[in-house]
Amino acid sequence: MKLEAVELIRLDVPLKSAFRTSEGSVSVHEVVWVHAITDVGEGWAECAANALPDYSSEYHTAAAGVLREFFIPEAMKLGNDLTAEAIAPALHWAKGHRMAKAALETAVLDAQLRASGMSFAAYLGATKTKVPAGVSVGIMDTLPELMKTVEGYLADGYLRIKLKIEPGWDYEPVKLVRETFGEDLLLQVDANTAYTRDDFDLLKRLDEFNLLLIEQPIEEEDILGHARLAEYIQTPVCLDESIVSAGVARDAIEIGATSIINIKPARVGGYIEAVKIHDVAQAAGIPVWCGGMLETGIGRAANLALAALPNFTLPGDTSASARYFETDTTEPFVLVDGHIDVPTGPGIGVDPIREVVDRFTVSTEWVK
Ligand code: OSB
Ligand code: MG
Numbered sequence: 001m002k003l004e005a006v007e008l009i010r011l012d013v014p015l016k017s018a019f020r021t022s023e024g025s026v027s028v029h030e031v032v033w034v035h036a037i038t039d040v041g042e043g044w045a046e047c048a049a050n051a052l053p054d055y056s057s058e059y060h061t062a063a064a065g066v067l068r069e070f071f072i073p074e075a076m077k078l079g080n081d082l083t084a085e086a087i088a089p090a091l092h093w094a095k096g097h098r099m100a101k102a103a104l105e106t107a108v109l110d111a112q113l114r115a116s117g118m119s120f121a122a123y124l125g126a127t128k129t130k131v132p133a134g135v136s137v138g139i140m141d142t143l144p145e146l147m148k149t150v151e152g153y154l155a156d157g158y159l160r161i162k163l164k165i166e167p168g169w170d171y172e173p174v175k176l177v178r179e180t181f182g183e184d185l186l187l188q189v190d191a192n193t194a195y196t197r198d199d200f201d202l203l204k205r206l207d208e209f210n211l212l213l214i215e216q217p218i219e220e221e222d223i224l225g226h227a228r229l230a231e232y233i234q235t236p237v238c239l240d241e242s243i244v245s246a247g248v249a250r251d252a253i254e255i256g257a258t259s260i261i262n263i264k265p266a267r268v269g270g271y272i273e274a275v276k277i278h279d280v281a282q283a284a285g286i287p288v289w290c291g292g293m294l295e296t297g298i299g300r301a302a303n304l305a306l307a308a309l310p311n312f313t314l315p316g317d318t319s320a321s322a323r324y325f326e327t328d329t330t331e332p333f334v335l336v337d338g339h340i341d342v343p344t345g346p347g348i349g350v351d352p353i354r355e356v357v358d359r360f361t362v363s364t365e366w367v368k
Contacts, residue, residue, distance in 0.1 A: 001082050001112060003075045006104075007035035008064050010362040013296055015324055020138040022166035022194035023054040029294050029324070032060045033352075034067065036107035038082070043111030044352060046299035047103035048266030055192070055293070056099070056220075056241065056267065063100040064365075070094060071104050072367045084109035088269060098244060102270040106302060109271065114347035119305065121342050121349075124275055126308030130339040134160035134315035135323055136190065136292070139169050146173055147180060153323070159338040160186030160212065160315040166194040171205055178209045186315065190215035193241060197225050204233045212314065213238040213260050223248075226257035236260050240291055244268055246276035253284045260314065262291040265306060266299075274306055282311035290316035297321060297330025301348040304333070308342045329356050 011031055018027040030051040036043045047067075049058040074090050075082060087105040094101075113123055120126075135158040140146040150161055161181075163173060174189060181187075188211050195203060195217045203217055213236045218225050220241035230237040239258040243249050245268055252258045261281050265274040281288045290307035293299070300318060307316045320340060321332035330350040333340050343349025 002039045002080050003082050005037040005368045006072045009033040009364045011360040012362050013360050021164045022192045032064050034103045034107040038111045040115035041111050043107040044298050045103045045106035048293035049099040058099045066097045066100045068367050084112050098269040099266045102266045105270040110347040117346050120302050121305040127310045128308040130341050131307040132159045132315040133340050135319045136162045136317045139164045157335050157338045162188045165189045165191050174209050188212040191217045193219045200232050207234040211235045216240040223252050223257045227255045246280050249277045250280050261288045263288050264291040278311050287313045289314035292317040297328045301343045301350045304342050
């Protein structure tokens, strides 16, 4: 196949409510979409980069820039040899920018799979037709507000709760949620790097709540620090931001820095690398789960396909459309008995709703 043109679309999709983490608060999901036009048809991907370089060094205008200036021209240079599998090797010379790389690879893969009639789930090796859904709960202004929010998600049927934490919003909210909703609730926390090596005693206090895991407590480069923490506390340590490739995953597992991994395809450069991490973890007996970046349906669809692989044994952050948006960009994903169906159609299996996309579009540019 051959890449003929790419449309980069900037969208502002309003969130139902602000989502606050230790890194900041967002009330509008600002993203770039990659719409690939190939000789065998079109493909879609949502680039996960935030508006600010707060989760990682990437941000959406930088992603658009590196796609426009380097990555799309490089993919076009492949000529008729373009395949989704050829993208990562062709971009390997460029350091970092994994979310931008992932978006281009995913859009090309979508086109490739749509043309051959194969779903993402089948291509990636999915073994499930529906996946259990958890929900990520942001930091709130007050504890009553948090209780009301968690209660609402449990009423919706979510199977596990993840609380965002930061210094000053950790022990008390976790204790209250555990006491209010009981020992059987699957409960975990995510610090998004908010703590340091000086906070181990504080983090150890969370041991009493029998959490499934603590996600990315300290900074992403400090893998050794996570290994030390993992020895010090009982709660399993789960890395998110730190795991940027299958190689890093292998090393982090080997030194004991992570006993569970949050896999986000965008963070690691795409779905092909994500499957490699799944396999490395599986071989080491380390369970994985699928994280999210507040994606709209276009990004969520492919994440659900990945979450259907066999070693994704914990509920992911792949929540229903209604958890995030009044109006999603695709047919909404719905929660049924705590699960979400894995799309079965060709490619990502869903299509953007043109009228909705137009409404949320801030700007578009064509790269040819
Ligand atoms: O750390 O997992 C994270 C959202 C944006 C950036 C980072 C993270 C998150 C979430 C929400 O926790 C995941 C989701 O529901 O998509
Ligand atoms: Mg996280």
